[in-house]
Amino acid sequence: MRKLLSLTMCLLLSVSVLAGCTQATPASGGSPAPAADRAEANISWQYKTADETKAMLDAQESVIILDSRPDDMYTKGHIPGAYHVPSYPVDTPELEQVLKDAVPNLQGDDPIVIVCKSGNKGAKRAISFLQDQGIAPERLFILEGGGDGWKIPEYTTTVNDSAIPN
Structure with missing residues (x-):
């Protein structure tokens, strides 16, 4: 009886470990990961x-600075000429739609530097989403430290000058 119980426990443990190591597949058969999971995407x-x-x-240089922070953060100080697309933290379908609406303005070859609050999950979610929309990965960069880490006064403004890229 003890051997049977031990064998059953080992089998259950093995199944649970293997189930935890498999990659989740979307229920819809191939649609992109939910917004909240995008920051964990396997992207360099x-x-x-x-x-x-x-x-x-x-x-x-031709570069698109895409500031994804909410209006209140953007108006407190942003990089002059940044394209303001208030989609931070890109974790709901509504915020994804805001970013999706900007995609036609992001076509071309110019690098895109994503500014979120701290240069972490919000920017990663934005990049993952933009890649799903067909933006080439080699064009997409995260501003290290995000808006919180931008400490260059001569390149900070509070003027609402959001620029739509050409």
């Missing part, structure tokens, strides 16, 4: 530091 995240981003702006 690319980053730009504040200094690297400032250097791109100084050199007048």
